[in-house]
Amino acid sequence: MQSENRLFDDFVKMMNGAAGTLAGMGREAEAGLKDRAKDWIGGLDFVTREEFEAVKAMAVAARDEADALRARLDALEAKAAKPKAAPKASPESQG
Numbered sequence: 001m002q003s004e005n006r007l008f009d010d011f012v013k014m015m016n017g018a019a020g021t022l023a024g025m026g027r028e029a030e031a032g033l034k035d036r037a038k039d040w041i042g043g044l045d046f047v048t049r050e051e052f053e054a055v056k057a058m059a060v061a062a063r064d065e066a067d068a069l070r071a072r073l074d075a076l077e078a079k080a081a082k083p084k085a086a087p088k089a090s091p092e093s094q095g
Contacts, residue, residue: 047055
């Protein structure tokens with residue numbers, strides 16, 4: 001019986017070692033894939049989240065400014081489109 005337990009213990013140790021080795025290989029493979037993905041994505045013209053948010057904020061500000069200018073232009077056009085009343089003739093010019 002003692003020899004069977006020893007054989008079983010050796011088998012368990014071997015399997016634990018193999019599991020540890022496979023886990024290490026998995027972590028190494030994952031790190032390698034992440035590095036390759038970062039290199040690949042870095043070669044593309046992607047922007048960071050911070051850059052995107054900054055451009056988005058500038059676009060919103062530009063849109064707000066354009067809306068304000070459009071409203072101002074509409075007001076000026078409405079003012080210019082009103083028919084002007086004929087200037088009243090002064091009594092001096094009539095006579």
